[in-house]
Amino acid sequence: MIEKIIGVAAYILLAQLVGGLLDGLDRKISARMQGRVGPPLLQPFYDVRKLFAKQIVGVINSSQAAMLYSYLLLMVFSGCIFFAGNDILMSVFVLSTASLFLYFTAVITGSPYNSIAASRELIQIMTYEPAVILACVGFYMASGTFNVSGIIHSDMVMITRLPGFFIAFVFILTIKMRKSPFDVSTSHHAHQELVKGVTTEMGARNLAIYTVAEWYEVVYLLGFVALFVINQQWWSFVLAVVVILAVYFLEILIDNSSARVKYGAMLKWTWAMTLLAAGVNLLILMLIR
């Protein structure tokens, strides 16, 4: 019980810190890849602090904020289920519900940029969801339980049994972390097709809330990545940190080297990857068990 409370408390308190720092690291590394110096490491925190200080404008602001707070709360809640060591499938379903609320924040405004971005957000959910659910199934097949605490208490390193699921999951992280392509529902880049996509009508405090929710999401997803390597051995935790940083670096590299991929291609590649990597892995697991 005490472990669960520590897990949840650590997630709620530290995830925004870690998420913000990772965001800063992302911008720094991206800048270096482009031959620039880049902003300070703490730049994302400066940005959020500034956004909270700005004037709140717009008539749609309060209804949008209601949806956004639901998005943030569900996001934190899904992470809490995960870091408390509970049912991973449940946690993933709550995460999808959170994504739906982000869709609602966009459609509620009636802005054309938001409407197109909202429909793309739905397509993206459809694109990455199979890989996420399949990863949960993979964990179950390998460890016999959907419980996160049960999975990390098994004596093997999951990735040795689930390499295909891991590849498929890392592949969809590109979508979840809002990296390339340039015409996704929203990304961090200025020159994006839909102005700012689902965040176009968010100004000031609402954009800050959205950013913080994203930090929670990234930490949760990287926790999911860690689940592929963590067991009860001390070295598995070191390995998990190494794998997380490697995956994060890979995402930045993909982001900076495939800026002109379109979201139609993303849909095809992701489903092909999910089917090939995770699907084949699933078949093998079923046959050799």
Added chain:
Amino acid sequence: MAKVKKSPWLLHYDGSSCNGCDIETLACLTPVYDAERFGVVNTGDPLQADIFLITGGINTQNKSVVEQLYQQMPWPKVVVAVGTCACTGGIFKDCYNILGGADQVIPVDIYVPGCAARPQAIIDGIIQAVELFQRRSDEHEEKKKGAAHGHHH
């Protein structure tokens, strides 16, 4: 007081510029000048912008666009006119469709002269705009506090 000056987000609008100043403005974001060192982000969204950077003069067609973009930006905000055309109308000043510089339709705070304005001058203008942005943010917060306390102060 929140230190807002570390995070100035720019909205760049091209009035009736010849694109000379636009190219120089974008050059500020490239590896050579890298304005992101100061936290500058070039955003296309007025709702998320702090500094309105305008190039080129105002004509009868873009007058309403410039006004609307300015109105959509939340307070505190700062306007920077980049290049001679945005400052005064420049060599197009007497054309039948040109109304003049950006200050003909919205209040301009910082004028960056030059034809085309050099990246060094533009970054200098942005740094001055950032200081003004901080001052306005402080005043904005004080005003909010004053409103919260009602008539007692």
